[in-house]
Amino acid sequence: MPTCLFGLMPVVCVIQRQVVNNGGVEFSMETGTEVLKRTPNALDAIMRNLPEVWAVSNDGPGTWSPLQVVAHMVHLEDVDWLDRTRFILEENELESFRPIDREAGFARFDGWTMNELLDRFAGARDANLVDLGTLVARGDLERRGRHPDFGSVTLSQLLATWVVHDLNHLDQIVKTMAKQYRGAVGPWREYLPIIDAE
Numbered sequence: 001m002p003t004c005l006f007g008l009m010p011v012v013c014v015i016q017r018q019v020v021n022n023g024g025v026e027f028s029m030e031t032g033t034e035v036l037k038r039t040p041n042a043l044d045a046i047m048r049n050l051p052e053v054w055a056v057s058n059d060g061p062g063t064w065s066p067l068q069v070v071a072h073m074v075h076l077e078d079v080d081w082l083d084r085t086r087f088i089l090e091e092n093e094l095e096s097f098r099p100i101d102r103e104a105g106f107a108r109f110d111g112w113t114m115n116e117l118l119d120r121f122a123g124a125r126d127a128n129l130v131d132l133g134t135l136v137a138r139g140d141l142e143r144r145g146r147h148p149d150f151g152s153v154t155l156s157q158l159l160a161t162w163v164v165h166d167l168n169h170l171d172q173i174v175k176t177m178a179k180q181y182r183g184a185v186g187p188w189r190e191y192l193p194i195i196d197a198e
């Protein structure tokens, strides 16, 4: 821990770092892409070759199964993040982004297995990160586009949203899986807040 003042006391060092970061992490290409490139492996570790019941079970009407979540993520990889990045860089500041159909991936990837979707997601993400690296320079991050609901947004905000969108859906997948065992855990449910979390 090279920045720690108390080299022999790593716990103190960790606490100090947390305090330093209390106000949040500013988006940068470096911090953001380090998360984006890990998401395919994280999904893969959880979902590949898992018994199908985990992939196809949702949490009731109107909720998404892990299979649907990954189909949605693949679809957005194709139509959202890089598309909107290019739109901003082409200086379409006054024209809104095309709206996204959040459920379009369900029909598009109907019949695909989880393993097939994981392969597709990993390939699309790799290609998008290569494109992102060639498209975006540091000075572009404050350039602006127009979101159909929010109005003016920056490229930095769009790319930070891409990162948190990954984390949000990882959370959704893990929660949906945990909730399948709401009955199976019996009285331990009381100690497992994930089961009753929104």
Ligand code: NI
Residues within 6 Å of the ligand: 072, 102, 165, 169
């Ligand atoms: Ni989403």
